Amino acid sequence: MTGWARRDSMAYGSYLPHIAIPKGRLIYMRRIYIKEEVCIGCHLCEVYCQLQHSQSRDLIKAFKRESPRPLSRLRMEEKRPVSFSVRCQHCDESPCVYACLTGALSRDPDSGVVNVDEERCIGCWTCILVCPFGAIRQESLQRKMVKCDLCQGEDMPVCVTNCPNEALVYAETDI
């Protein structure tokens, strides 16, 4: 070792594979992981995410009446029998933050959460082009990007708490 820990040894998704993190800078990061083998593709994570990010927090209103229609921050991917949900991974070296034209995206140095200042997002979609997970969604009516915020203000992200098969795991990792 050179005294510098590399966060990402995997080839895929490492937009900046050569960035080194100074020793001693230990970031504790909360992340949602999938357990694909028990995901049955019920889409409840999507339903609860959409509800959580609605104005009304009322299921019928959120799905039938609200405009703009609330968007689920995660995306279900299916190729039977495989299914899993995909969301922002709050990358340490976050390509979206570095690509953001307006400074709307930033990563909280303490919590590690990648935040978006919706006021400053102009919907240029540059973040979308560089996201390795395709985890950023377009709120087309207001022309804003939206993505997983780990349900700020809640103890747990609602997709995790409401997954009937415990196919989602919320864990703290040090990177």
Place this chain on the structure above:
Amino acid sequence: MAKIEKVEYLIIGNSAGSIGAAEAIRETDKAGAITIISDEPYPAYSRPLISEYLAERCSLERMLFRSPDFYKVNNIQAVLGKTVERLDTEAHTIELDKGGRIIWEKLLLATGGLPVVPQIEGVARRGVFTFTTLDDAKAIDRFLRGVAGAVVIGGGLIGVSITEALVKRGIKVTVVEMQERILNTILDEEASVLEEEALRQAGASIVTGHTVAKISCDSTKDAVSSVTLDDGNSIPCNLVILAIGVRPRTELTSGTGIKINRGIVVDRYMATSSPDVYACGDAAEAYDFIYGENRLNPVWPNAYIGGRIAGFNMAGVPTEYSGGTAVNSLRYFGLDVVSAGMVTPLDDGYEVLSEKYDHTYKKVVLKDGFVVGMVFASDIEKSGIVFNLMKDRVKVDGFKQALVADNFGLVSLPEKIWRPQLEMPPSVSASSIISTEQPEGILMGE
């Protein structure tokens, strides 16, 4: 400011690359003195937003790239509205206009680009503008009163972005592009056609395959009244925008021996040929991972990342730049288009896969089983997955058709790619799992 100052880090320029470097330096060196010098009198602002400003969709406050207290919080001295007159790499000094000298240990040239001004008769007339700075946008904004028609010379990104802004302001715009199609350096033919349709639908006119030969003025008012094309046709207008392109701003390097090709040549550590001098952004010619050589890639994300890499290296943390390439996201007149890498194959040695339906267009360019270029229109949400396959040089032979398919996603890729990215790594211990009590009302059981 004192006459002679000494700093650890001096950054010339105050845009994406500069901020990227300053932030990286502060991640590793909390104390070393950082000075940023810019001839623009503003705190760092988002340059791409100047068209939004001109379109009256974005206020000056919202254009700031970082919070107003950015410099203070990070203990950075910002010297704004001043020009660096001379650089001495031997002595490690710079001289400012109207006096002032700074001794530096590490220097970053994040000087950006300058608009190319073509040699056209009448180019110095009142009513002719370039469009790369906030001051340009302000000057055009002040000039707009009474302007009915505008000619934009150059159909690249700058030309199209100001066209959109001017159309929003109710001005009749004609874009004159020398090549056969607009946006020809960043889009392929199909996507250029989509953009041209969008522009025309919004009311703009496009003339391709021609250049402007002359800018004429009203005999009484010394203001622009028309342009004459190379075929003799003339277009009446009161405003002309020069949007031919930008070139790296390298004048400070003259006489220093710093190696220049088209831009300031940097190695994989963003270092120039001169010790302790780094460069990034539009001024620099840095490694392009598609072409495998240094190229100019004057786009915002490359500037920020290049600056970040330079910053780490300046602060003594050896960090290699994995390279950039052309990356562009366009969203003019409601049409979403993203492109990256080599959008049009250089020769027959490439494979092109594409799909087109309704307004959706997806194309990837492959070489020896690797993605080397891409263009996506309308359905762009998952384009980043393809971009990163390209960036990370993942061989896509086995699933290449899926890349342009309607239902493309991570699940379309081999399991060995998505599984380690999305599952909990074995290194995470079970004790780090955060849980609460089971929610009530489980809909589906074990």
